[in-house]
Amino acid sequence: MNTRACYDLIVVGGGIAGYHTAFSARDADPGMKILVISAETTPTYSAPSLPDYVSGHIPREKVFVAREEEFEAQRIELRLNQRVTSADPEAKTLTTEKGEVLAYRRLVLATGSVPIQLRRMPGTSLPGNHVLRTVADAEALASAPAKRAVVVGTGAIGLEGASALRERGVEEVTLVEALEWINPKCFDRRASDYMTAELERIGVRVLLGEGIVSVEGNDRVSGVRTAKRAIPCDLVLWGIGMRPVVDLAVSMGAALGEHGGIRIDAQMRTSLPDVYAVGDCTEPYDLFYRKNMPNMLWRTATEQGMLLGSLLGGGQAEDYEGAKLLFLTYVGDAPACACGYPESALKGQRYTVLEDCGPGSYRKVLLQRRRIVGFQMVNTLEGANELYAQMLKGEPVELAAGLERDPVRFPLKSVALSAYLARMERVRPTE
Numbered sequence: 001m002n003t004r005a006c007y008d009l010i011v012v013g014g015g016i017a018g019y020h021t022a023f024s025a026r027d028a029d030p031g032m033k034i035l036v037i038s039a040e041t042t043p044t045y046s047a048p049s050l051p052d053y054v055s056g057h058i059p060r061e062k063v064f065v066a067r068e069e070e071f072e073a074q075r076i077e078l079r080l081n082q083r084v085t086s087a088d089p090e091a092k093t094l095t096t097e098k099g100e101v102l103a104y105r106r107l108v109l110a111t112g113s114v115p116i117q118l119r120r121m122p123g124t125s126l127p128g129n130h131v132l133r134t135v136a137d138a139e140a141l142a143s144a145p146a147k148r149a150v151v152v153g154t155g156a157i158g159l160e161g162a163s164a165l166r167e168r169g170v171e172e173v174t175l176v177e178a179l180e181w182i183n184p185k186c187f188d189r190r191a192s193d194y195m196t197a198e199l200e201r202i203g204v205r206v207l208l209g210e211g212i213v214s215v216e217g218n219d220r221v222s223g224v225r226t227a228k229r230a231i232p233c234d235l236v237l238w239g240i241g242m243r244p245v246v247d248l249a250v251s252m253g254a255a256l257g258e259h260g261g262i263r264i265d266a267q268m269r270t271s272l273p274d275v276y277a278v279g280d281c282t283e284p285y286d287l288f289y290r291k292n293m294p295n296m297l298w299r300t301a302t303e304q305g306m307l308l309g310s311l312l313g314g315g316q317a318e319d320y321e322g323a324k325l326l327f328l329t330y331v332g333d334a335p336a337c338a339c340g341y342p343e344s345a346l347k348g349q350r351y352t353v354l355e356d357c358g359p360g361s362y363r364k365v366l367l368q369r370r371r372i373v374g375f376q377m378v379n380t381l382e383g384a385n386e387l388y389a390q391m392l393k394g395e396p397v398e399l400a401a402g403l404e405r406d407p408v409r410f411p412l413k414s415v416a417l418s419a420y421l422a423r424m425e426r427v428r429p430t431e
């Protein structure tokens, strides 16, 4: 087949970034001819809710953000189960796997990310190896008749996946992390200890500093092997990170950023004319780290999509202020949240650490020159919004105790934050 239809806007990818781009473009311009084309068989869903679907907390219908009828009602053409295999930025056309050629005025790449898989490790292609990224993955995981599971990696997917499998009724769940503690990109060791305690409380065994070297089994998974031990299991869930999907962008000649995501500017323009990119496949500017870097968070994909859709629909040419790397996950019912730098990333620099080690909950705040540069919390979110807002402002905070008694000199908000910080123990003043 080789027909040519022309669209004002084609969005490749029907995840949350593509969804918001198309719907906000429609809001801004009722006349635009818009196509969303997705390799998946389902319309837009919430990936963050997949662990809750696996655990049985929410039914299937709650996973979806939009039904096909909602696309139809907005006159947005949605094509599911169709991969775009190539695109020609000069001719402004793209080709689907069915050989259909479609012409665009503007093209948005919202191709997302996929789980990293260790295909060369022995045993990883045996049945019983799982990832968690799509609705189909969640259903495969939930219906696997497993009694013993090993979950690899301690990012959101590993932590929430391990909790979900326990809740689903898997009798033995072992969480394995090759690095020394849980999610060291975001958390320091003590926060990890609190998370480990929570995981153990819900019946998850935690093995840290122990990488998987092979998956064992003849015709399906029967166990994994680390450098230290063999762990029998009938299911392995891999949660060792995501990589941006950039094959289409690369084949078109779009420039990539330092970390392998699509390079974009503040208006989501790629290096190619009339080609834009949003969501997990990009490297947006990060407000806290002050550089372009992968973000791969729901909120960023949403914000980018909404802004870009409005721009493409003729709205005001606003710049995207930037992404904010805020990690929030749940270990069982306990929230675990981290933002900005962990202490391990500040080695060799001057900084102050405030800590509150409660019996079941933990808070840590890191400051440099009186500015909050990071915080971590486990089993509490008390003050998280205020710390986050203060980090965004980038203004110094007053650390002297007793400020709460002098509301005339200090505006109420900063007094509240100072009082909050004054209640924490100053454990490492290195500045």
Ligand SMILES: Cc1cc2nc3c(=O)[nH]c(=O)nc-3n(C[C@H](O)[C@H](O)[C@H](O)COP(=O)(O)OP(=O)(O)OC[C@H]3O[C@@H](n4cnc5c(N)ncnc54)[C@H](O)[C@@H]3O)c2cc1C
Pocket: 012, 013, 014, 015, 016, 017, 018, 037, 038, 039, 040, 046, 047, 048, 049, 050, 051, 082, 083, 084, 085, 110, 111, 112, 113, 114, 132, 133, 134, 156, 157, 245, 248, 278, 279, 280, 281, 296, 297, 298, 299, 301, 328, 329
């Ligand atoms: C299990 C899980 C839990 C998560 N939990 C959280 C959380 O708690 N908080 C948080 O902030 N974030 C979380 N995330 C991350 C968040 O879901 C993502 O940041 C967000 O969904 C990214 O959306 P996206 O539209 O950019 O990409 P995706 O959702 O990856 O969508 C991209 C789509 O493009 C399609 N596509 C790719 N290439 C082509 C092609 N050539 N042709 C056609 N279609 C194509 C893909 O099939 C896919 O459907 C989680 C993710 C997962 C998987």
